[in-house]
Amino acid sequence: MKSTELEEIRVKITELDSNLLELLAQRQQLTNYVAETKIKNQIPVRDHKREEQLLIRLIKQGKKHNLDAHYVTQIFHVILEDSVLNQQAMLAANANPGSTLSVNRVAFLGNKGTYSYLATQKYFSRRSGELIEIGCQSFAEIIKKVETNEADYAVLPIENTSSGSINEVYDQLQHTSLSVVGELTHPIQHTLLVNQETELSKIKTLYAHPQVFAQCSHFLAELGNVEVKPCDSSSAAMIKVAELNSNSVAAIGSEAGGNLYGLHAIKSNLANQKENHSRFFVVAREAVNVPLQVPAKTTLVMSTVQKPGALVDALVVLRDNNINMTKLESRPITGNPWEEMFYIDVEGNVQDGPMQEALEVLQAMARTFKVLGCYPNEEINPTKVAAVSALAD
Numbered sequence: 544m545k546s547t548e549l550e551e552i553r554v555k556i557t558e559l560d561s562n563l564l565e566l567l568a569q570r571q572q573l574t575n576y577v578a579e580t581k582i583k584n585q586i587p588v589r590d591h592k593r594e595e596q597l598l599i600r601l602i603k604q605g606k607k608h609n610l611d612a613h614y615v616t617q618i619f620h621v622i623l624e625d626s627v628l629n630q631q632a633m634l635a636a637n638a639n640p641g642s643t644l645s646v647n648r649v650a651f652l653g654n655k656g657t658y659s660y661l662a663t664q665k666y667f668s669r670r671s672g673e674l675i676e677i678g679c680q681s682f683a684e685i686i687k688k689v690e691t692n693e694a695d696y697a698v699l700p701i702e703n704t705s706s707g708s709i710n711e712v713y714d715q716l717q718h719t720s721l722s723v724v725g726e727l728t729h730p731i732q733h734t735l736l737v738n739q740e741t742e743l744s745k746i747k748t749l750y751a752h753p754q755v756f757a758q759c760s761h762f763l764a765e766l767g768n769v770e771v772k773p774c775d776s777s778s779a780a781m782i783k784v785a786e787l788n789s790n791s792v793a794a795i796g797s798e799a800g801g802n803l804y805g806l807h808a809i810k811s812n813l814a815n816q817k818e819n820h821s822r823f824f825v826v827a828r829e830a831v832n833v834p835l836q837v838p839a840k841t842t843l844v845m846s847t848v849q850k851p852g853a854l855v856d857a858l859v860v861l862r863d864n865n866i867n868m869t870k871l872e873s874r875p876i877t878g879n880p881w882e883e884m885f886y887i888d889v890e891g892n893v894q895d896g897p898m899q900e901a902l903e904v905l906q907a908m909a910r911t912f913k914v915l916g917c918y919p920n921e922e923i924n925p926t927k928v929a930a931v932s933a934l935a936d
């Protein structure tokens with residue numbers, strides 16, 4: 544194909560892509576109007592029936608154009624997730640007029656380029672107000688910033704699909720009066736970032752956060768003879784590699800983050816598990832009110848009395864009130880050897896009847912008990928298209 548021919552086709556593709564983007568923006572505007580009517584008429588944000596009908600119609604239509612059903616479904620799952628998250632954010636803002644700030648000062652770990660930085664950008668992109676980023680060197684410093692009103696929010700990683708819970712954050716949450724007001728999950732895609740033209744075999748020293756090394760342990764084991772240097776954050780690792788400017792050093796972190804420091808990726812997908820995601824808590828000084836139209840989660844922290852089956856008794860209370868537990872974590876209590884603090888995430892809103900009943904019973908039976916927060920559930924389960932056979936025609 545002659546290069547002018549290629550150019551002509553590319554011009555058409557560029558134009559088409561920009562039309563696609565315009566249409567997506569128009570769709571988003573319409574779903575914002577939908578959110579406004581849901582606020583007015585107290586209608587739940589999520590409507591699986593409508594989503595299923597929409598997906599079935601689009602899959603059928605796609606088939607006529609030779610577009611694979613899986614491809615169409617994937618694209619629209621992303622569009623629907625974005626639509627639902629935007630609407631949830633709008634309803635939550637409406638239910639908490641006092642918490643809508645013109646400036647959001649947000650504390651997070653490291654500098655520009657860390658996963659916490661990317662998660663912060665993502666979470667606040669759906670919320671009004673200018674974002675002021677406050678990079679910190681430790682989780683304790685992040686929490687302190689909000690406690691002392693130097694920041695309005697903190698974004699804290701709480702768990703990762705490969706390396707599990709981030710204990711240090713749980714331990715910090717034991718002693719704070721801050722509330723969890725939001726959550727988000729963010730894909731963690733580790734890449735090998737370098738400053739100079741080089742190749743894997745030349746790398747002698749690797750810089751990264753210890754959590755990152757844990758998540759990439761298989762890759763490190765395969766690498767063999769490489770010195771591993773832990774850093775306080777992914778951005779600290781990136782800055783180090785940019786400064787050293789050598790072809791024998793590399794950092795592990797996100798490609799988007801590395802690009803901010805002029806680094807480029809020479810290998811991607813370094814994590815042990817392909818599906819590598821981190822979940823973050825967003826915390827603030829004041830708890831938020833989650834409207835009942837928005838699916839909510841509640842995080843509790845409690846210690847039980849020392850008797851056989853005390854934790855089981857607590858979990859039975861959840862079962863009896865038909866409350867689904869999504870996470871259970873235990874952490875030692877500082878100063879009380881062999882005693883544990885339990886962190887429990889459940890689906891439900893503290894304003895719900897069954898939830899209030901369960902919380903009362905739990906509080907009465909626990910030694911210490913606190914609701915760390917009730918916040919919109921941002922884990923959006925994609926609507927499944929059950930009637931696959933109906934799509935055969």
Ligand SMILES: C=C(O[C@@H]1C=C(C(=O)O)C=C[C@H]1O)C(=O)O
Nearest residue numbers: 574577588589590593594623626
């Ligand atoms: C936009 C709506 O809200 C949600 C998002 C949908 C969408 O983006 O198409 C569809 C159904 C709802 O889960 C709606 O209810 O129509």
